[in-house]
Amino acid sequence: MASFLHDSIQAELLKHVKSAYQTSQTLPDDLLSxxxxxxxxxxxQALDLVDNKSVTKLTCPAGRIAFQVLGSSGIPYICLPSSNFCSCQYYSFTVLKRSDVDLCKHALAVLLSCAMGSCQEQHVSNDRMAQTLTPGHLELGEEPPHHSHQP
Known part of the structure; x- marks a missing residue:
């Protein structure tokens, strides 16, 4: 029951974020509260990431979706939209182990940027998406490998 209630509150808040941002390009104080x-x-910190356009939606021909969030330290983290998973250490320690909060700043930035329509978009190959989602990259918060383009 608690999870359903939390999901309902989150969905309602994100609807208000979308509506407010579409109307005025800002979020009112009561909504921020x-x-x-x-x-x-x-x-x-999540709002700062959104303001800095740090969230990129990665899509591939196979239909998979992941988000890459450039953290404040310059390290890109991978977030999965279906589970609010993030590859950062904060998620592993504070969200999963201690359950102090429900989301890390990266996963929250994904939700907010999608609601506000400010998410960057990048189409990648199926291979690049597979490499991006490789467990070693998810666990370490490493930058996904880039293919070099040779003439």
Missing amino acids: ALHFVYKAPLL
């Missing part, structure tokens, strides 16, 4: 009440500490 509600977001802070639900998401706590990661919110301000």
